[in-house]
Amino acid sequence: MNDRVGWNELPLSLRTLIEMAAGQVIRADSVADGLNCSLAARVDTVGGGRLFLKGVRDDDLAQVAALACEDSLNEHVTGVSPPVLYRFRAEGWYCLAFGFVDGRYADLGTGSKDLGAVAAALRGLPAVPVPGLPVPDLAERFAGHLDRTESASLKGRCLLHTDLNPHNILIDGRTSAAWFLDWAMPAVGPPWVDPAYVAVRLMECGQPAGDALAWLSGFTSWRDADPLAVKAFVDGTCRAWTARIGERDATPSNERYQALLSGI
Numbered sequence: 001m002n003d004r005v006g007w008n009e010l011p012l013s014l015r016t017l018i019e020m021a022a023g024q025v026i027r028a029d030s031v032a033d034g035l036n037c038s039l040a041a042r043v044d045t046v047g048g049g050r051l052f053l054k055g056v057r058d059d060d061l062a063q064v065a066a067l068a069c070e071d072s073l074n075e076h077v078t079g080v081s082p083p084v085l086y087r088f089r090a091e092g093w094y095c096l097a098f099g100f101v102d103g104r105y106a107d108l109g110t111g112s113k114d115l116g117a118v119a120a121a122l123r124g125l126p127a128v129p130v131p132g133l134p135v136p137d138l139a140e141r142f143a144g145h146l147d148r149t150e151s152a153s154l155k156g157r158c159l160l161h162t163d164l165n166p167h168n169i170l171i172d173g174r175t176s177a178a179w180f181l182d183w184a185m186p187a188v189g190p191p192w193v194d195p196a197y198v199a200v201r202l203m204e205c206g207q208p209a210g211d212a213l214a215w216l217s218g219f220t221s222w223r224d225a226d227p228l229a230v231k232a233f234v235d236g237t238c239r240a241w242t243a244r245i246g247e248r249d250a251t252p253s254n255e256r257y258q259a260l261l262s263g264i
Contacts, residue, residue: 151232163184
């Protein structure tokens with residue numbers, strides 16, 4: 001996690017700009033979770049209610065690129081993600097103010113009642129990405145780990161989140177709907193990929209592989225998935241992870257991905 005900057009540590013001119021748009025800030029609490037920003041805070045304002053403020057420094061090019069991607073995608077995923085209400089560029093900072101969702105992180109463990117809401121949100125993802133968005137093909141993530149035929153099998157036209165861990169899924173305390181946060185790692189690929197990623201997260205959270213696969217089988221896209229594409233996805237993921245951290249440390253995660261092959 002990055003060292004977080006609090007509201008009062010931001011440049012005065014930036015805070016003034018934010019308050020001019022959103023209203024006087026009467027309380028700001030830093031949020032510890034997350035990896036891709038230097039500023040993350042729940043902000044209460046006079047007149048504007050509560051916002052979630054997320055920001056990065058301009059000199060951190062990787063974080064700026066991730067936040068800019070999230071910004072550009074936001075209007076296309078408003079049905080499943082909180083909207084960006086304000087954007088700020090000042091004093092070496094790039095900040096987004098999102099509509100606040102009062103909720104909790106999703107429970108992906110055994111017996112969870114959140115899985116129906118998560119599945120409904122997955123089905124609400126855009127089927128076709130908007131042309132011109134800065135979103136790479138999924139196969140690019142596995143460059144050097146898949147041959148040409150394997151890469152071609154992962155072609156698709158669906159916008160994918162690809163990082164739906166429990167801290168990126170918020171369950172609305174009022175409606176019990178699921179919201180997807182932090183679109184810093186999007187890709188374009190087959191429609192079954194995000195459900196497959198979540199099924200692996202279910203296993204990470206203690207669910208037996210059989211139960212995770214039973215949940216995954218509820219998606220038509222998974223039932224219709226090309227087995228060769230699923231194998232390429234699993235093989236590419238496992239090869240890339242092994243190359244990154246070594247075979248011994250990669251084994252637990254790789255075994256969860258390999259379990260997907262028994263469900264096709």
